[in-house]
Amino acid sequence: DAKTTQPPSMDCAEGRAANLPCNHSTISGNEYVYWYRQIHSQGPQYIIHGLKNNETNEMASLIITEDRKSSTLILPHATLRDTAVYYCIVRVSHTGYSTLTFGKGTMLLVSP
């Protein structure tokens, strides 16, 4: 699976959009971009995933660049409860061996 690079930490004001970047320059054509988050010591929570088109669900939007070498997770109106570590993971979907390789992620702090 391709390696990802994320900033170690980011700050965001409550109510503003949080834009979390991820670089995955070695991504291959059949690899998807997944985002999970982990609120302090709780189990990781799936947010969204995509292959090459932008995706949106009730939690967030995922913007993938045309060359697929980077992506941005957007939380449109961040709340205090969005404070968490956000993990960007690149892996082949539908694989029989399904390890999620979590890196260090980005610690997002949402402040009042």
Added chain:
Amino acid sequence: EAQVTQNPRYLITVTGKKLTVTCSQNMNHEYMSWYRQDPGLGLRQIYYSMNVEVTDKGDVPEGYKVSRKEKRNFPLILESPSPNQTSLYFCASAGPMLDTQYFGPGTRLTVL
């Protein structure tokens, strides 16, 4: 409510005393997995199971055993716990497409 449950949530034990951490999911998922999380090392996979009676080693299986006799349950067994197994443990499950994994709330284990 769809969920993954783990028990116990907290456990303090002594070296060499066999213990079992239970994991159960109510989503009829075929895939289940165990991870451990340690500061600075992130989440690492211990064992996973693609179906009943089918288990395989993850990245850090030494010192652990698992069994999968029923689809809903995937217990983690430490036959002779040691202090280096002090960690936060997560169980996870996924449906047939393996696209998203659902994590349990975690079990914090301390081995003295």
